[in-house]
Amino acid sequence: MNGESLNTDAAPDTARRRFRMTLVRVLIVQAVALLLLWIVHARYHAS
Amino acid sequence: MHPINWVIIIGYIGYVVVDGVRRARDTNQLEGYFLANRGLPWWAVGLSVMATQLSAVTMIGTTGQGATDGMRFIQFYFGLPLAMIVLGVTIVPLLRGARVFTAYEYLERRFNAPTRSLTSFLFLCSRGMSCGAIIAAPAVVFSAIFGWDLPAAVALIGVPTILYTMLGGVQAVTWADVKQMVLIVFSLFAIVIVLLVQLPVSPDEALRIAGTTGRLRTFDFSFNLTDTYTFWSGVIGGFFLMLSYFGTDQSQVQRYLTARSVPEARTSLLMSAYWKIPLQALVLLIGVLVFVFYVFSTPPLLFNPAHEAAVRTHAADEYEALEARFAEAWTAREAAAHRLAETPRRDPAAAAAATQFRSGEASVTEVRAAALDLAQRVTGQTPRDVNYIIPHFVLTYLPVGLAGLFIAAIMAAAMSSISSELNSLSTATVIDFYRRWVRPHGSDQHLLRVSKIATAFWGLFACFVATYAVRLGSLIEVVNRFGSFFYGSILGVFMLAMVRFAKPWAAFFGLLCGMGAVAAVTFLAPSVSFLWHNVIGAATVLLVGILLSAGTTRLRDGDAPDAGTAT
Numbered sequence: 001m002n003g004e005s006l007n008t009d010a011a012p013d014t015a016r017r018r019f020r021m022t023l024v025r026v027l028i029v030q031a032v033a034l035l036l037l038w039i040v041h042a043r044y045h046a047s
Numbered sequence: 048m049h050p051i052n053w054v055i056i057i058g059y060i061g062y063v064v065v066d067g068v069r070r071a072r073d074t075n076q077l078e079g080y081f082l083a084n085r086g087l088p089w090w091a092v093g094l095s096v097m098a099t100q101l102s103a104v105t106m107i108g109t110t111g112q113g114a115t116d117g118m119r120f121i122q123f124y125f126g127l128p129l130a131m132i133v134l135g136v137t138i139v140p141l142l143r144g145a146r147v148f149t150a151y152e153y154l155e156r157r158f159n160a161p162t163r164s165l166t167s168f169l170f171l172c173s174r175g176m177s178c179g180a181i182i183a184a185p186a187v188v189f190s191a192i193f194g195w196d197l198p199a200a201v202a203l204i205g206v207p208t209i210l211y212t213m214l215g216g217v218q219a220v221t222w223a224d225v226k227q228m229v230l231i232v233f234s235l236f237a238i239v240i241v242l243l244v245q246l247p248v249s250p251d252e253a254l255r256i257a258g259t260t261g262r263l264r265t266f267d268f269s270f271n272l273t274d275t276y277t278f279w280s281g282v283i284g285g286f287f288l289m290l291s292y293f294g295t296d297q298s299q300v301q302r303y304l305t306a307r308s309v310p311e312a313r314t315s316l317l318m319s320a321y322w323k324i325p326l327q328a329l330v331l332l333i334g335v336l337v338f339v340f341y342v343f344s345t346p347p348l349l350f351n352p353a354h355e356a357a358v359r360t361h362a363a364d365e366y367e368a369l370e371a372r373f374a375e376a377w378t379a380r381e382a383a384a385h386r387l388a389e390t391p392r393r394d395p396a397a398a399a400a401a402t403q404f405r406s407g408e409a410s411v412t413e414v415r416a417a418a419l420d421l422a423q424r425v426t427g428q429t430p431r432d433v434n435y436i437i438p439h440f441v442l443t444y445l446p447v448g449l450a451g452l453f454i455a456a457i458m459a460a461a462m463s464s465i466s467s468e469l470n471s472l473s474t475a476t477v478i479d480f481y482r483r484w485v486r487p488h489g490s491d492q493h494l495l496r497v498s499k500i501a502t503a504f505w506g507l508f509a510c511f512v513a514t515y516a517v518r519l520g521s522l523i524e525v526v527n528r529f530g531s532f533f534y535g536s537i538l539g540v541f542m543l544a545m546v547r548f549a550k551p552w553a554a555f556f557g558l559l560c561g562m563g564a565v566a567a568v569t570f571l572a573p574s575v576s577f578l579w580h581n582v583i584g585a586a587t588v589l590l591v592g593i594l595l596s597a598g599t600t601r602l603r604d605g606d607a608p609d610a611g612t613a614t
Contacts, residue, residue, distance in 0.1 A: 037265040038265070
């Protein structure tokens, strides 16, 4: 096994937790971005 | 253009080249040259991923598209965040764990050498060509607005990029990408501020004017295979396109192979998932605001100065008549825009004001279409006037310094994409072909020399293509069309690699069938949007690969008892 795999295996829980947190943040940012786009669409499209 | 703007542009080019040459000191081995010894921080890799995708086409073509077509292009990116998440848990650990230089190298380990060579060859063909299109985008515009010869404009962008990419390798590419991305984002925000300050109406009124013409339609839920920019083509077709581009295209794969670890590589990809939609919305919004700006400030009838000069010379009377009609239509539309802005939203007269503005807009569009038709007849070229809207605004209305900065940002966007592509083209050439088939035991120093030669070769090839690429269609779609012909099929092979019982020759045959399916759709149903080609290619490869592999497995299982009986 290479060094990277060992490094990743050493703290799988931490890495997984960090990835999950980033994932949640990404989803929140996307939801907010889509919501803002929808507000623009609803308020101004063919107004 | 003002000398201060030129100083900024020349200063930027000089700085990028000198910095790239400085980075060459750390890259005296193949792994350092191509993968920065897998030691770059996630944020630098993430910015490099974004800078690679954001080319000059975005700065010129997408902003122009925002001005003429509005925000609906944003739907193209709706599948991107999900694609990044999927790649983070599938391809990233797979390729990082295999410690490969190229994505295609992994395919030889999983399947066989022909599959690796074919996918890598397809990458070289499509990326080599699209790299030319990426250089061509700003070069054509610069040659028209500054009156340069096209080869000179191509050389201005291509030569410095070839130099720093060839000498500094991936280190130079990544760190230049970081600075270029900062310059691009800064100039985008600066132009928004300038626009908001210069508009004679409030931001709310500006958006209302744009919305009246349908330019703020950000969601279109109709399901139509021939329309590229709908919610469904963005979510489904865009998802597959982004999976293919970020997961199997060496120009992107190589970015996250340089990260320090799997989590850092994942995070660098998620950075695009965070920012791509907001950034793209900003780019399109600039176009929309420029449209509103030209509702109140007289625009030229043709934005392309070279075409305007040609039409004035060869069809002066017809053009002057069109200009007179245009002035009349524009004045009526401006008056209607003022009325619309002054009428409160809930006022009963608001609907009539909106109808009047739409009618004025239709008249302006009609005259402009006639002028474009005239330009095409006179020059024999498709006008592509949309690509000159933003450069015209920048050079005419931006303050001194900021105009130079924005032109430098257009060059930065081009260079950041070209450098990553040259670097990856060189990697695939040397690792997948030269080291694999010609010199398997070549020394590091020898391979490093060949890598630099390969970078120079692909750079010159791209410059050559750049002179011709513009004739193939819209600058935005040229780049995507080259890729989508192969992308989906290559993605299908990687998806098949994750199917445990998939057989090597089934993958190779599936790849050929996938490309055949995309070719068939392209020629038999040309109206189907290119975004769907990726879905068709990937699905065909996966289906054919699984069926052939399952058939073979069952055949062998069935053969075994017979063989036993015979024995």
